[in-house]
Amino acid sequence: MTDNISEEEKILRRIPVEILVLSFVIALASIFLLNPLTALFIFAGGAFSALSFIWLKRSISRLLLFKNGDNPSREKGQSPFLEKKRGRHFYVKKGDRHLYGKKEEPVSFFRGQSPFLKKALRSALALYGIRLVLIIAIFFIIIFFFSRNIIAFVAGFSTMVPVFLAEAVIGLSRMKQWKS
Amino acid sequence: MPNKLPSKINYRKIAAISSLGLMLPSSIAVGLFLGYYLDKFFGTHPWLLLVFFILGAVSGFYSLLRGLSKFKDE
Numbered sequence: 001m002t003d004n005i006s007e008e009e010k011i012l013r014r015i016p017v018e019i020l021v022l023s024f025v026i027a028l029a030s031i032f033l034l035n036p037l038t039a040l041f042i043f044a045g046g047a048f049s050a051l052s053f054i055w056l057k058r059s060i061s062r063l064l065l066f067k068n069g070d071n072p073s074r075e076k077g078q079s080p081f082l083e084k085k086r087g088r089h090f091y092v093k094k095g096d097r098h099l100y101g102k103k104e105e106p107v108s109f110f111r112g113q114s115p116f117l118k119k120a121l122r123s124a125l126a127l128y129g130i131r132l133v134l135i136i137a138i139f140f141i142i143i144f145f146f147s148r149n150i151i152a153f154v155a156g157f158s159t160m161v162p163v164f165l166a167e168a169v170i171g172l173s174r175m176k177q178w179k180s
Numbered sequence: 181m182p183n184k185l186p187s188k189i190n191y192r193k194i195a196a197i198s199s200l201g202l203m204l205p206s207s208i209a210v211g212l213f214l215g216y217y218l219d220k221f222f223g224t225h226p227w228l229l230l231v232f233f234i235l236g237a238v239s240g241f242y243s244l245l246r247g248l249s250k251f252k253d254e
Contacts, residue, residue, distance in 0.1 A: 008190050012197060053201050060197055063248070125248070129241075132204070136237055139208070143233065147226050151216060154209050161206065164198045171191055 011171075012057055015163055016050035023047065023159045030152075041142075041149040045156020048138065053160060055131045059124040200247045204240040211236020 023046020027039040142150050215232030219225045 008193055011194055015198075049205060052204070056201050056204075057197055060200065060248075060251070063251070064193075125245070128244075132237070132241060135204075135208075136234075139212075139233060139237075140230075143226055143229055147229065150212060150229070154212050157205050158209050160201065164202060167194075167198070171194070175191075 011167065015160075015167060016053050018163045018166070019046055019050040019053065019159050022163060023049070023156045026156070026159065034152075038149060038152045041146070041152035042156040045153040046159045047156075048135070048153075049157045049160045052131065052135060055128065059128045062120055062124045062127075196247075196251055200244060200251070203243045203247060204237075207236045207240030207243065208233065209236070211239075 023043050027043035027046070030042055031039040139150075139153075142153055146153075211232040211234075212229065214236075215229035218228045218232070222228065
């Protein structure tokens, strides 16, 4: 079971790195083909895309923690969400302890319609909303001050698409090997 | 047959996160491209770019919310 999670985590951790590498390669090519400022914007877009993927992953992990966990407990030094999972025990960041009621006792939660899920969803959405505002603010700055380079930034921001496609192809090929 | 079978990966989770991750950037990108070229066509720089960017961001966030609620219900 832990192998499954580590494999998923490996893939999900690999994606932002691949986005960065791909945007760096495109930026490097555009230094010679276009101009250095465009290259910088492409790389910035890629970096921002990787960052937004990490944020989204964290928000979803937070949601999944509340959905799947049924015996959360806290131990010192265990962090962060879903990064370490042993059997059915989850270890939670200090700041999220309030969602579990008492500190040390393992509390059973998410049996049926739990208010914890709603709370978790709300907090995950709020965090992602704040990050979305940041994304919009950065786009606004680029639109007003560097409007000629907005397409370069968007191109970098969209490097996520080929990376996901590549990962899907790799995943499918592995599934085919596994079955044959 | 390979010597060691690869461990079974939960592709469902990866696919869900990937599709949710793609929703926002793709909507923003489509809005920006549309706005950029419409601005060029009508000479209204940068207003259509702004309008379409906001539309793209709002629609992306809306589809993300819908995706998350579907994800929550499954």
